[in-house]
Amino acid sequence: MDTAPAARTKRRRRSLGWVAVVPLLAFVAVAFGLPALAMLDGAFTAKDPATGATSYTLDNLTTSLKGAYLTALLGSVKLSAVSAALGTLVGLPLAQAVVSSRFRALREAVLTASGVLANFGGVPLAFAFVATLGNAGVLTRHFGLTDKGWDLYSFWGLVIVYLYFLIPLMVLTVTPALDGLRVQWREAAQNNGATGVQYWRFVALPVLLPTLLGGFVLLFGSAFAAYATAAAMVGSSIPLVTLQIADAISGNVLVGQENVALALSLDMVLVAGLVMAVYLPLQRRSARWLA
Structure with missing residues (x-):
């Protein structure tokens, strides 16, 4: 033939x-x-202010990892890690409640709203929280939250604002994996005398772990790259690398720091690359388990 x-x-x-x-x-x-x-x-380029000549150097990268720039980079990593961890912990039970619901309309409504809220950020989100929970916000005045120590323009205030779009993103991420949990696995666990807690501990969570870790990484990347919300809410009161990049480009602190801003951007790309290096293998492993 x-x-x-x-x-x-x-x-x-x-x-x-x-x-x-x-x-x-x-x-x-x-x-x-x-x-x-x-x-x-x-x-990797530096410009001589006297002659205007350019040369390749590591000074920009070295500067980006010192002083206020390093503080801002670590601040962004801390904010992103805390926000992503809380978003993962809250998003999983919410997604499970949606998946296990008998009301199809509720499931569709929650997933549709999650798709919208996961992409709702920037200045409109900051304005909504300032008007609601700011120093003169409606709920702040009504419940006297300022006297109780509440401060929206703080690290934890920013975390709460970030959770507004990170939790819906986690719901969207983990819902397909929860749908992939087979009924036969729960029935087999029950037939062997396992309780609901034991089923989740020894069967469901080990299967979902790659997806949960992948969702955490995705939430971390989303929070790490966010700029407009933090810029509109806290300005420079909380050190974040995205705000430092904006200040370096605009010359708010020092003039002629544009290349340092590019070095900070490269630092962010490297962190994002590490995040994706973790995320992609986890996604492949999760897809193999739930196929």
């Missing part, structure tokens, strides 16, 4: 598939590749 025509047909299909991908690759190269190259070039 001659297999040559079939082989040629297969190669032709592969060639056409690559042709179809070319526009996407071109878009990625222009939208992401060129800015990445410009950021790399600027992060």
